Amino acid sequence: MHQPMPQGAAQTGLVATELLQPGAAGVERAAGLLRAGLLVAFGTETVYGLGADATDPRAVAAIFAAKGRPAHNPLIVHVADAETAGRIVRLDDRARALAAAFWPGPLTLVLPKAEPSPVSALAAAGLETLAVRVPGSSAALDLLRATGRPVAAPSANRSGSVSPTTARHVLDGLGGRIDAVLDTGPCRVGLESTILDLSAPEARLLRPGGIARAAIEGVIGPVRAETTATDTPNAPGQFASHYAPGLPVRLAAGTVGDDEALLAFGSPLAGAALTFQLSERGDPDEAAATLFAGLRALDQDGQRLGLRAIAVMPIPERGIGEAIADRLRRAAAPRFPLDAEPSR
Incomplete structure (x- = not known):
């Protein structure tokens, strides 16, 4: 039923x-x-998330060690249902309405912690708020129910690098550093969850993701976007450099050199040494599902061929395109070493 990682x-x-x-x-x-x-x-x-018992401080600390993650970068806690979420955070009317509309699904809510909180303070990076979600995957929900505890689970990759969407991606980055990978197949959405901060009267979008801002506003009204980079995050995915491959990333490419790899959207540019097509028909949902796999493939093959960069064709910033643009901007930002903590 299970097998050791390949030699x-x-x-x-x-x-x-x-x-x-x-x-x-x-x-x-x-x-x-x-x-x-x-x-x-x-x-x-x-x-793919890297899970640990969120109530166990040593287990949570092991996440940070395995990923090389800065300790002031909080984690998302995954639970099986909204009722369980209500035991670890304080749900207001907005949160209940959003949970009814989008949970299970790719929406993370940042809310004040319940007191007393069973969740380790390290998972919240010492903050008075906690990021929580109910994932929209039947396999993940089965695991959460079987575990019977909230599970802290950031993306299962080395900190700052491209997020994994298959078990093979996880093993490539964290094999030997973690105890197991539950292979549930390729991820359907392919981008991390939307993060919405409801800890204050004004709702704030901290990270675009699988649920579009317009859909959220249709439930609770206006949401202020606050997705600029920060060195003191109150939710994951807020550092300037994140989701980054090894090769530099060049955005909004109108041409491509013969020493560049191309991340294509729609009709591809001519001249690239290597091309990965996100969506030939120009579908942002299809592009989101393959974005991280495309960055990984071009980075691996591009470095092998000695290419200098990954050129990315423009993708419209509507719907999930807003989340794609966010990930690509952070992938293209100046890098900090993966094992170093950025300036605070």
Whole structure:
């Protein structure tokens, strides 16, 4: 029902990462590891998350160590339903309305912590708020129910690098650093969740994602966008440099050089040494689902071929296109070392 990671996948030699198959046995094994304070990556509808028991401070600390994640960057806590969310955060009328409309689904709400809170203070990075969501993946929900505890789960990758949308992506980045990966197949949405801050009277969009701002505003009214970079985040995905491949990323490309890889949207530009098509028909939803896989593929093959950059064709910033643009801007931003904490 489960198998060890293939030989050679782990480079650190720290642990033997198990690759768990979907189904009841794999879910129960993953839940048992989580309850034991170990790290398990699992697929959601957005990206693969690196899970740990959110009530166990040592398990939560292990997430930061495995990812090389700055300790002041808070985590999203995943729960199986809105009722469970109400035990760890204080839900107001807006949160209840959004939960009814979009949970399970790719929406994270930042809310004041319930007191007393069972969740480790480290998961909230010492803040008085907590980011929480109910994922829209049946496999993830099965795992959460089997675990019986809230699960802290940032993206299952090295901090700052491209988010994983398959189990293979997880093993490539964290094999040997974590205890298991529950292989639930490719992620359907392919971009992280929308993050909405409801800790103050004015709702603030902190990160665009799988739920469009217009859809949220249709439920609770106006939402202020606050997606500029910060070194003191109150939710994930707010650093200027994030989701970054190894090769530099050039945005809004109207031409492409023969020493560049091309991330294409619609009819591709001529002249690229290497091309990955996000959506030939120009569909932003299709592009979102393949964005991170495309960046990974072009980065890996482009570095092998000695290319100098990844050129990205323009993608309209409507609907989920707003989230795509956010990820690409951060991928193209000046980098900080993955193991270093950026200036605060």
